[in-house]
Each structure stands twice: as C-alpha cells, then as structure tokens.
Amino acid sequence: MVEQTRQNWDFRRFLDTLGFFGEIPFIGSFTWLQKLLGMKDDAILDSPNSPGVVLVAGATGGVGKRVVQRLHQQGIPVRGLVRNAQRGRELLGDEVDLVEADITLPETLTPKVFENIRAVICCTGTRVQPVEGDTPSREKYYQGVKFYLPEVAETPEYIEYQGVKNLVNAAKPYLKQRQNEKMIFDFRQPMPNFNSLWGAVDDVVMGGVSESGIRQISGAALFEGNVSTANSGGFASVRTRPLDQPLDLSDYEGIELRVRGDGNRYKFILRGDDRWDGISYCYSFDTVYNIWMTVRIPFAELIPNFRTKTIETAEPFPAATVTAFQLMLSKFEYDGELNPTFSAGGFRLELETMKAYGGPPLPQFIMISSAGVTRPGKPGLNLEDEPPAVRMNDQLGGILTWKLAGEDSVRESGVPYTVVRPCALTEDAGGKVLERDRGDTIKGQCSRNDIAQLCINLLNAPEDTNTTFEVREK
Numbered sequence: 001m002v003e004q005t006r007q008n009w010d011f012r013r014f015l016d017t018l019g020f021f022g023e024i025p026f027i028g029s030f031t032w033l034q035k036l037l038g039m040k041d042d043a044i045l046d047s048p049n050s051p052g053v054v055l056v057a058g059a060t061g062g063v064g065k066r067v068v069q070r071l072h073q074q075g076i077p078v079r080g081l082v083r084n085a086q087r088g089r090e091l092l093g094d095e096v097d098l099v100e101a102d103i104t105l106p107e108t109l110t111p112k113v114f115e116n117i118r119a120v121i122c123c124t125g126t127r128v129q130p131v132e133g134d135t136p137s138r139e140k141y142y143q144g145v146k147f148y149l150p151e152v153a154e155t156p157e158y159i160e161y162q163g164v165k166n167l168v169n170a171a172k173p174y175l176k177q178r179q180n181e182k183m184i185f186d187f188r189q190p191m192p193n194f195n196s197l198w199g200a201v202d203d204v205v206m207g208g209v210s211e212s213g214i215r216q217i218s219g220a221a222l223f224e225g226n227v228s229t230a231n232s233g234g235f236a237s238v239r240t241r242p243l244d245q246p247l248d249l250s251d252y253e254g255i256e257l258r259v260r261g262d263g264n265r266y267k268f269i270l271r272g273d274d275r276w277d278g279i280s281y282c283y284s285f286d287t288v289y290n291i292w293m294t295v296r297i298p299f300a301e302l303i304p305n306f307r308t309k310t311i312e313t314a315e316p317f318p319a320a321t322v323t324a325f326q327l328m329l330s331k332f333e334y335d336g337e338l339n340p341t342f343s344a345g346g347f348r349l350e351l352e353t354m355k356a357y358g359g360p361p362l363p364q365f366i367m368i369s370s371a372g373v374t375r376p377g378k379p380g381l382n383l384e385d386e387p388p389a390v391r392m393n394d395q396l397g398g399i400l401t402w403k404l405a406g407e408d409s410v411r412e413s414g415v416p417y418t419v420v421r422p423c424a425l426t427e428d429a430g431g432k433v434l435e436r437d438r439g440d441t442i443k444g445q446c447s448r449n450d451i452a453q454l455c456i457n458l459l460n461a462p463e464d465t466n467t468t469f470e471v472r473e474k
C-alpha cells in the first residue's frame, strides 16, 4: 500500500549524506578535501583474482622451484608437479602442495594432479649435464655461462615433445572451465576501508524519510533498511564515494553479483563520471526470498538514466572509467513505471562478491621453451655464432627440435597459452629489465629468477595470450 503521509524530514541526515559523498549544495564537490585527508578507496581489489591453483610442472628445476617459491610467498595457491616427492620436499619444504607425476607417463597424470587448477606453468626440461660430470646440486649446469661440453641424460623426444603434449592435453578439460574475471569487492573478507567507501543515499536527499545502510557481517555485506513513500519519497540506496582512480573494466562484459535477497526487485547502478548527480546506468534484478543467487549484469544492458528518466541519446556505458557502484531499492522503475514487486517497509539484501566477468582469456598454459628452437637446420645460419644448444642440437638428441614440437602441441591444444623462449639461463639475482623479441634470432642470457617472475606475471597478462616470444636481459 502506498503511504501518502508527510513526515518530519531529517535535515541532519541529508547533510551527512552530502558530506560523506563530498557534495555541499550550491558549493559542490569537496572530494579534494577527502583526498587530502587520506580517505582512500583501497577496499577495491584491482588485481585479477581468479580462483584456483597454479600447477607448476618441473617444480624441482632451477626455474620451476623459483616459480613455486614466489607464488607461495605471494599467497597464490600453488601445486608442484614433481617426479620425486622426497626431493621436492627437500627443496621446497613442507608447506607447499606437491603431487608426484611424470609427464612422459600419462597414467600418472591423474585428476588429483589437476584438481581445481586455473593455470599450468610448465618448467620441465630434459636433464642436460657436462660430459665430465656435475655436482649433486648441478652447479656446472646452473651457472649457465662457462661452457662445459654437454650431453643429455634423458631422451628429449619423450620429455620435450611427448611429455609436454601429454601434460597440456591432460590439463585441458580442467582449464576449460575457468573464466577470466576480476574481483572488485570480496565482502566475505573484512575490508578495513569499507565504511569510508560505502555510504547511504536515501530519498532524504529529496525530502523523503527512507533510511538504509550497508555494513559487513560475517561472510557478506548487508544492505538493509526501511523504505517509505512518505513525503513523495520511495527509495533507499547505498553507493560508493567516487573512486580516486576510475576502474577500467572495458575488457569485461559486465558485473556479476552474488546476492541473497528478500524477494524484492533491486537496482544495480554504475556511474562513468564523478558527478554526484550525473547519468546513472541501471539494471533491475529480482531476488528470491532467502536464496543465494548469481546475478549477471551485462554492460550492454545497462539503462542510462537521469533521476529514473531514460536518456535515449546517452552513449553506452563507459566501462573504461567506472567511478561508482550503487545498490538501490526503489518504488520506481524507469520513466514513470513502478517497481512491480515493491512494498514499503523493511528490506535486506546480502552480498558476498562483486566481480567483473567475461574478460579476455588469460594465458592458462605457460611453457618455458628456449631461444633457438627454430634454428637447427636453418639455411644460412653461421653455427659458430650460435649458442651450444643450437650448435649441438643433433648430439643432444635433437633437444631444440623436440622443444619446437612440444611448443606446437601447446599451440594446437586450444588452451590459451604463452610460450616463453629464454636465452641462456643463469643463477644471477635478477631484477634486470627483460627484452622480448620475435623471429628467434637473439642471443644473450637471463636470470632464472627473472624468468620465474615473468611466468607469474603472465598469469595476469591477457595481452600475451596465444603468443610466443624470445627473451633476454637488456
């Protein structure tokens, strides 16, 4: 039933609202003051935050162990694939999840290896050693610059080609299920700046008496309040202050909410500029009483609005500059239409997460190959100038030829990939600038530390999906 009464308007709450959002009537925005006071919006998670485990094959190797250690230190769930778990434990400690398998033996690549993975970093390689022998910790192999006459201790065809092919094909069914999404708010975790970022914007701003708020409860955020139609009002909402740094979500399709409501129809609203009362882009969604549900809001279906009036001439939502998020319960839909499920009174909507979904594919199989893989047998090549692996490809069991075949199996797999071809690997501390090239002509060296970090960075680099490149230190 619609209330027609007039009630006392709470001027204090009106001022509080405008104050929180950095607006004073007739004077305008004072967000500069809030910025000066250090009110930051770092409750926003601006790193891609795909769930799942990163599987590192070759986790006992020079690069592989560094990838595992770094991921672990960075709090990214990681699992090491090792041929020998005891050796893995000695190298990586007890905290890291390890699984025993041999990529040349498909029967060892069991579901347990791939459980809940989001990506694979493949650091495997044929064991190469000096003909004269090496120490147990392979010092001569790892130093990477002084030349020792090398030999292969295993068959490259099996490891570089068959093994890599086995691994990518076995991983494929598990990797297909992953979507590229970006977590914006994870309300399941405590957020220190929650209260300085989110505030209520109820119809008090136009004389109404509805009252709402949002707060963190255990495992969710709760938007609740009381909506009243007194004083010609009829909406309650919560909104973020204008973000210091607009979010660029232009690579994504829309926003996904995980909510539990009360049967009401709510509005989700985005803004693309920092005006307090500018165009809002709205999407209405229905909730089911006490049921958790996932709501997808495609940017393309947002309705441009100015105070519930549709702006036919507005540009599509500018997803490259997202400045504010808002949730609303309103008596009004758009252009004078009424919300069909609206009734005045108490309401509650819980939120677990707010994500951007439908982003470009991220690399999900990152393979460390080698510079030089296309050079053996290349006409006009001066072998004297080439690194040992190229010069001695035949003596080394065609190691580079089989690496190239392994790369091909990754490129043909249909899994979003990146193939990294490093020049000679060293044990240097790293921290050097890496330069990339294509065409497989460069020579040089790079630190295993830097290559490990590069592989980790690639997990979040959609621009590198389905690319192959050589790399060396500048």
Ligand SMILES: NC(=O)c1ccc[n+]([C@@H]2O[C@H](COP(=O)([O-])OP(=O)(O)OC[C@H]3O[C@@H](n4cnc5c(N)ncnc54)[C@H](OP(=O)(O)O)[C@@H]3O)[C@@H](O)[C@H]2O)c1
Pocket: 057, 058, 059, 060, 061, 062, 063, 064, 081, 082, 083, 084, 101, 102, 103, 104, 123, 124, 125, 126, 127, 128, 144, 159, 163, 368, 369, 370, 371, 421, 422, 423, 424, 425, 426
């Ligand atoms: N050395 C260089 O200058 C250079 C230059 C360019 C590219 N690369 C390539 O870069 C990659 C990483 O080099 P790195 O020095 O880190 O190599 P590495 O220390 O020899 O490590 C190779 C890893 O692969 C694992 N592995 C071998 N066969 C396997 C199998 N069948 N199943 C499961 N795991 C297996 C090894 O496990 P175990 O511990 O059980 O043996 C080891 O963990 C390699 O592909 C290498 O060829 C090297």
